[in-house]
Amino acid sequence: MPDTLRIVNGRVYDPANGIDGEVRDICISDGRIVASLPQDAPRLDVNGMAILPGGVDIHCHIAGAKVNLARKLQPEDHRRDPHPSTAVTRSGTGGIVPSTFATGYRYAALGYTTAMEAAVPPLAARHVLEELHDTPVIDKGFYVLLANNVFLHRLLREGRREEFRNAVAWWINAAKAYAVKLVNPGADELWKGQRNTNISSIDQTGTGIDLTPRQIIRSFIDVVEELGLPHPVHIHCNNLGHSGNWQTTLETMRTAGESRLHMAHIQFHSYGGEPGKNPTSKGPEIAEYINTHPNITTDVGQVMFGKATAMTADAPLGYMLRNISHNKWINADVECESGCGIVPFTYQEKVYVHALQWAIGLELFLLSKDPWRIMLSTDHPNGGSFLKYPRLIRLLMDRDFRNEEIQKVNPRAIKKTVLLDNLDRQYTLNEIAIITRAAPARALGLKHKGHLGAGADADITIYEENADKERMFNAPRYVIKDGRMIIADYEFRTDHEGRLLHVAPAYDAAIEQKLHPFFDDYYSIEFANYPVADSYLHHHEIVPPVKAAV
């Protein structure tokens, strides 16, 4: 593979640079996209094909302690889906929770070149870094779980804001994380310490920690803004999956005021109805709030029918799902930091709740006016595998196909939605390029990703155009990562090690004097052994802080 390449005759979809299907040359040199190359540079003719930036998954669960537990849990699922080695790639197994090598290759084979693991307790940071090292081709990073951190709660409770900020920054550095993740803020103490109970309101008192979820959320939003992290607070709200949770979702967004906030897998948070009873759709109401509040970004967390695995730091949710599915269940408490629940799950067309969840996701996609703030995700593997993205893209781009599919699912659920009320929007290819590439890159603050302008990482996907968008997006003809031809003519040509993306916000080292005694008292590992050493980073990139966008 030469260091330079000129890709010619393809239609370019590069929404970040305002290019919508024009035939243009894309020039690559030294792993980056450049404005021009000498005329005699090697060429690749992609006549009749679409050139898009490599996909960016803003929210998935692909590596680390909980993922590996879910992997170990399901041999029956791997057995059906072997992933053989080739002359250039490693073997593995697939299924709903693929092995690390299979995960990297399968993302690449889908045209994705970046994926973010969305929930890691800092105590398991080394584990996630080891697995990400063994996840080939793609660039990757992870979000560190801080919303149920006992030490941080203590600082908040005592009003020690300055120390809180320093401790948050310390933890991000200690874990080598990319962003801050909040999951069911404030609920862990109820789960672990008060007989498996849970939060039911964002303003709940009596949480055992003398803080309401709202106080926790607001504090993190402020601090992440102050630290200038490239990605805002990434939140999995309280009450996920519960009927009537849309009020909690609205209140969570209101808590942000005008500050940036990323609402994860918002489909799971858009339910009307009464707790304990069947949900209804509040997709339109949630979409309306997002449409009118430019500070909010979100990924949908679309449910796709078939096999899934609930895998979450929201342990009470895991238990609730276990009591629905009666399937094998994992709970894993992480001292002072987090919980975890895992349940294999299957979404079925004919089940009212599942069909409603599927339909709400589509409502959110179709009613949202700004594709730059609503991103494609299935919360892999919670709503379904990332391998279902092509089908989801077809549902969005192809109205007739969507209407056929709607006919197959529980009609009672569809009646509770606006899907059949002249919701005839079809996503354009340009819009797909936004929700799968440009928007997540922008929301993550990854300036060199999600576009094809000069200076961008040469992460490029080239698809044969096809009226069947599922087929088109299922198998790119070429995938280029860091300027290297990874897939050509649908086959892997070489292996590649992607980069680990992380941030390193500054903090006052004096905070360590406060942390140390807490570790001595309540952790089971030594304070000195807690922060992750640089040796775990393999090939990495520190993404610098930015000024807050708002």
Added chain:
Amino acid sequence: MAENIRTVEHATCTFCGCVCDDMNLTVDLDKHCITKAENACVLGKAWFAEHTIENRPAATIDGREVGVDEAVEEAARILVNARFPIIYGLSDTTCEAQREALAIGDLIHGTIDTTTSVCHGPSGIAFQGVGESTMTLGEVKNRADLVIFWGGNPGEAHPRLFSRYAVTTKGMYIPNGKKDRYIVSVDVRRTQSTPVANLFIQVKPGADFELLWALRALVRGRRLDPSVEERTGVKLDTMKQLVERMKTCRYGVLFFGMGLTMTRGRHFNSGALLALATDLNEFTHFVAKPVRGHGNVTGADNVVSWTTGYPFGVNLSRGYPRFNPGEFTTVDTLSRGDADAALIIASDPAANFPKAAIEHLHRIPVIALDPKATETGKLARVAFCTATYGINVGGTVYRMDDVPITLRPAFESPYPSDQEVLTAIKNRVRELLNKKAKPKEARKAA
């Protein structure tokens, strides 16, 4: 001669699955030994004291001293020529070395298995069937007011499980340590662990499953036939009292050992215990944890799982992983005579496997990596003396509760690490396979 002394703080003991990381080591760099291991238990003290630099060849072929390169060449040749090569051990080395072993397995389409298959393998199988409610050890320290030890003797095998994590230690909601906890021990006999318990329940040998199932029934409010007393050797009243305690505690823990996994019932026993812990979550918070033996057996489980999707007993002969304990586990591949070469890392199957398996090891070329002279090393065609993890080499180990810890080596070894040797073998295997592949391509072209 002036004493050349170094101290290493926060070092990690990799002797057992407790992986205590609060060792303060005093190292005599001239004598290449650790003279003091502060905070270590009796096992840890011995572990640190006994690892000195011995005068052994770094590599041998058929007992003859050779250079490491020559040994690597021979090892690679053996593996590439084998039709059913097996890779075994891995639980007493770093994750970095384990990952290299997996890469070799992928290249040679071998069979990969770890010592898990002869210890908590049945717990791994049970886990696949019923899941597990579990925790990191710090949660036990901070929260557990009921701690049950079943089928194990941590007092002798994992001494600091009691003092550092689960019994006497004080935690956030357990300010008075043992006074705030109720300790139960269930075993077939009294052991050194028994005195720590507030309640000792002696179960008849081989009746663990029946007792666990009876407890599950009582948790669910079922009536039991009184014959269960005769069957298990435990009074119904005792069972009822225990169940009452389990349902009313705030944070209950079940630790279990090989008394469950390697006796009659095996994965049924582990599964019953895991299911009991799960059931109890209807009433309170309850968790369970297999007490793991080797220092990085948990790392081996993790690495093999993230690479293949399965925890142990993985066969790659079709170019992708297949899992079948009983078929691809090492005792079986050896006893049946399937394996035609073996790469043994940090384990000594020739000392502790069944006779038929050991006999087969004598028949096939064996490559052994170990810091110590072992029975396996003696019968090996190629034997490497490697540096000891945690003492001479750094890297990552996973504690029994999946918490990864970075090692702080105490002093340098003249011997290569497992990782270095395995990387060299991997690279040479790849070269040999490429050479092998080329004539075929040439034939195709012709």
